[in-house]
Amino acid sequence: MSEHDDLSRRAARRALLAGAAAALAGVTIAPGIRLIEVAQAAAEPGAPVSSRVRWGLLIDVGRCTEGCSECVLACNRENGLDGGTRPTDSQWIRIVELKDRRTGRKASAPVMCQHCANPPCVDVCPTGASFKRADGIVLVDRHTCIGCRYCMMACPYKARSFVHEPLTHQKPEVPRGKGCVESCTLCVHRIDRGDGPACAQACPTQAILFGNLNDPQSAISRRIAEVQTTQLRADFALGTGVRYTGL
């Protein structure tokens, strides 16, 4: 494991990835979304993320199958969550079973952090730990979080969880710990290497579409321009990055 071997292996791996990316450019990883779009939109290695990209999700409620929770399981696996559902357990994404009070129509939809453009959690955080990255992803900087839970009070979507116990089995790519608040990161560690969120890739009916909302040619932007979509609690004017269709 010499430095030289290390470097040459990394160079080779990068070349392989670039080649694979080119080869897979035509392959769809979700309806309409191709790896090449995500990879191109992702920042160059070593360059900071910029606001020329805005990541978002489009969730097709009609495609979400009742009783399925593949997105939740994928999120738990990817981010090292233990999948518990006690009141003190963290849930970054959950399936909400809906029933229209008036008509009785049933549906189900996954709900996670909505990655708002005007996030109330960012406004109220005293230390600035809750912040919006340049590319629109709302994150918690756990180096600065003091665990006051004000962001949890402020979030309209109950997106945030507080870690109530010491943790030991974190995934290396997803640091999380006792006393800090956390929520869906849109799998930012995957996005930064050109990949997409685990939930979107795991959904068996491709109900979750991920992409760059600032690119009018991206699959998500084209779809949003075609079908009726809605933001949860649009009356709050938070400008969420996650939209729902079929509600």
Place this chain on the structure above:
Amino acid sequence: MANRASRGRLAAMLAALAFSGVLPGAAHAEGTRVPLPSFSVDRSTTCVAPPDVMRRTHMEMLKHRRDKTVHQGIRGGDESLNRCISCHASKTSGAAIGAPDAFCQSCHDYAGVKLDCFECHQGRPGAQARLGGEAPR
């Protein structure tokens, strides 16, 4: 007069103590009871900076690089804490902490500085960080 002389001697004594304790792995300070840090590390590779630079500046380095990763999304390579851990994991505990000879823990125990990182960060190397390593538990 006597005060100034004894204060001078006290200052010299403290300075000697401070400098003698700072270099782990160097000649043991004669007659001290505090065990100097001893850890195992793979010396066939080099770190991102020489050891004496790292000893003095790793905290600043970590602080700035973590902001680059979290706020600007710059990962991998020199910015990656996981890459540090992949080399610095101890042979006994398999992690950067968890045993007296673990790399981070031994110096931090000696210096009496709380190690905050591993409450959130995984101390064991992961599959992505280490080439050909075993998958994380």
Place this chain on the structure above:
Amino acid sequence: MSGLTDLAARRESRFWALAVAGAVVLAAGLGAAFLMEHQGHVATGMSNEIVWGTPHVFAIFMIVAASGVLNVASIGSVFGQTPYKAYARLSGLLCLALLAGGLMVLMLDLGRPERIVVAATHYNVTSVFAWNVLLYSGMFAIVVVYLWMLMERRMARWSRPAGIAALLWRFVLTSGTGMIFAFLVARQAYASALLPPLFIAMSLAWGMAVFLLAQAAVDAWRGNAPLAVASPELLRRMGNLLGVLVAIVLYLTAVYHLTNLYFARQGSFERFILLDGGAYPLLFWLGFVLLGSLVPMFLLWRPGGGAPRAILAASACVVAGAFAQLVVFIIGGQAFPLEIFPGYDVASSFRDGAIASYAPTAPEVLLGLGGMAAAFLITLVGVQVFEIVPDRTAAAAGGE
């Protein structure tokens, strides 16, 4: 002369007994905080639904009362009511003590209390909590200076400017405490511009009640009849003021609920809080409205209401009602689920759409009581060491 020595000796032993009692409760509170920090908040009854629990009830009571207890001094210094001036020092000391106790509880309840320094060095200017770091530190400084102006004869002419500064600062501070909740657009229990004025009114009422109870306690400690040192006329006026303040709090709360009831979309929340939410309607109607508002007003305004016993009973009821109101406001307000999908009934593994349950645990209660003990100890030591409360017994024994 020997009577005075006996008195001094009795007072000395009583001081130590009280100090030890306070220290024991404080130690229990600190032990609870250590347990919470070590095991994590899983050791408490707080959860991802009820994120602020019993410690916050205690802390917000103390912080709001701290601001209001200074009102007694303001009436003397700023509004020129001379009879109140004798009580200004105790009022200032109580303000510092309650602020310290309340902030202690808040800071120890943090998920990462060792990061207080981060809170002091990283500011998000849009956050009320960040404003509070400055407002509360400033409050401490201003009240210390104000006390100095009150206690040093040469500085007496500066006590009015200091009093005005303290009055303005605490209005901003208490409005800020109300704004913590007022700015939460998502929660049906909060998100109201009426909350800052309501918090100001609550601070004045609770502060008055706490002051009267503290003054009576000091009197009893010194072997005097409680509140007997004040002239009957002054006591009647203080009681009357307490009654008016309690009425204002009741009025603002009524307006807040009536407005909510008028909005169809707030109907289910109001139904929960006022009617079928179990413990919360009970605490609201019996705890806050009856015990905390109507009973004190009756005690204070019926004939004979100016007597010390009536005033003390009323003050105690106001404090009990305050705790009930805070439990309904803070915990009940969180127990009602967020409306993410209006028009839909919802269910999920994250308890969407479900009323959250909460039961206080020992560590939380001990932490809250520990904060009260800290405030108690600061007041005790302050009264003992400094000339905070005029000693009328000694004066009387000296034949004045």
